[in-house]
Amino acid sequence: MDFKEVINNRRAVNFFDPQKPVSDKILKEIIETAAKAPSSFNLQPWNLIVLKEPQEKMRLQKLAWDQPKVSQAPIVLIVLADRNGWQPGHPIVEKNFNEMVTSGTMTAEQHQWFLDACRNLYGTDEKKRQAFANKNAGFFAMALMLAAKSLGLDSHPMDGFDHDDVRREFNIPDNYWIPLLLAVGYFSKDKTLLPAKWRKAYDEIVVNFN
């Protein structure tokens, strides 16, 4: 599908067709396509919990303002942003460094420099940790929504949930923030989409403080 068509037609849909499940193959394709998103030092501080079973989705729905789409969507993703994804010893941090040495973009002697840069940019205080994890997870989640649309599926990003209750219910470790839940499936074609919401125009986005 053409990029313009994908980005113009992606909508947060409220109704998913319960008769059209999402195959494991399509889900994998969506996730691995979205994983092409860039990230800080390629650290990719994102993970997903995939919920498919009705009982699991109902456990989540109860903590998400009881929104019916949580259980009606064939798939709900709990998007996780790893606030420790810059730490020395983290498997992805070390894998990343080794891959850079292998590809010749860093030398083995730069290991400490790399760890120090990651700590200084992302780890010296809570604000930086939170910005690092959520910005990068934002890249990934945007790519997930577009990848789904490009394959004919729709999605709905949701903020209406109790963050700490969801963490407890699904035993999510404290290093993760949950930036959103993402319902994924096929739009229920007997429903009507609301008109697209307004967006800020160029002059409302571009600012200058000089």
Add this chain to the structure above:
Amino acid sequence: MDFKEVINNRRAVNFFDPQKPVSDKILKEIIETAAKAPSSFNLQPWNLIVLKEPQEKMRLQKLAWDQPKVSQAPIVLIVLADRNGWQPGHPIVEKNFNEMVTSGTMTAEQHQWFLDACRNLYGTDEKKRQAFANKNAGFFAMALMLAAKSLGLDSHPMDGFDHDDVRREFNIPDNYWIPLLLAVGYFSKDKTLLPAKWRKAYDEIVVNFN
């Protein structure tokens, strides 16, 4: 351009063609296309400072590890995440509410409910403010990179800068976090792209803590 082609070929390029400026028309198209990104309650808590003048770009480059691409790229965007973008009285918050009333998705009586929901989800502590602003700015920035690519341009998201020095140098108010700088232009075709970096596979992304 096909979506797959856009997402597979988007790369963080280090070299921009200094002979190929980015027209105002193309820049506006990139920004307004990216503005189709979804956001929490459609609050769109993102802004951009657009730097084009060599002197302005050099002021930024000095605070960004002196990376030559900051001044070589025809355009550098300072991406801003508005940590106050949920507050009562914020022009976009109130515009948003009025638009929902006009479109019939909320009633005028729900004003206080809407403000309370925004505060509870995004404003009761520093972690929530930071997550709200950076996640949504992440959606927008990802869409900017893909929109640029779809129009034949390249970009480079940059974290290597002194956050607070950039804020001071460009008089950026304290409500903004700067999640990234984004260089935008045309790839310098006499240069060679490095091979694409590795990405986590499906099994490294999907987790389960049961």
